Amino acid sequence: MFAKLLSADPNQDIAAAWIAKELLRDLLSCADRGGLRYEITTALDRFYRFCAACTVPEVIRLARTIETWQAPIIAALQTGLSNARTEGYNRIVKHVGRIAFGFRNPENQRRRVRWACTRRSRRVTPSRHQRHC
Structure with missing residues (x-):
């Protein structure tokens, strides 16, 4: 796949971006191994050296x-x-505000945001039809 990428990229800009992405993935994989400081700094150093030469x-x-x-x-x-x-809660707050086209009552806005942010933690009760089936 990398050979195809090199053949289709005469300036090798895409290849350089792909290598930078892979070096950043190596950096993020340090967290899977416990986040040791020397591994993180080594991965960052490799990334910075590549980018400096790019x-x-x-x-x-x-x-x-x-x-x-x-x-x-x-x-x-x-x-x-x-x-x-x-960040997820901030996204929900913005989304609720967008859907409502602006609340006139701030208390209703707070209630709606709280309801939206606690949706997963509320228990789902079976409906009347599901209980009898």
Whole structure:
């Protein structure tokens, strides 16, 4: 597959982006092995060295972004914690607001958001038809 990619990519921009992606996947796989600091820094070093030698502007921009967020990335890989749940709730709040076209009563908006955010934790009771079948 990589050979086909190289033959179809004369400037090898796509190949460089693919290699950068694979190096980032190697970085993320450090979390599966316990998030050891030396493994993380080794993977980051390999990624940065590749990006420094690369001439593709998008890959260079990606390296700058990773460098900007390096401390939180390392913390997430070492602890296994993320803000995914918070981001999910924020998405639900925005979605509820979009569906409602704006609430006139703030209390109703809070109730609707709470209801939407606790949907999975509520028990589902069988309907009247399901009980008799």
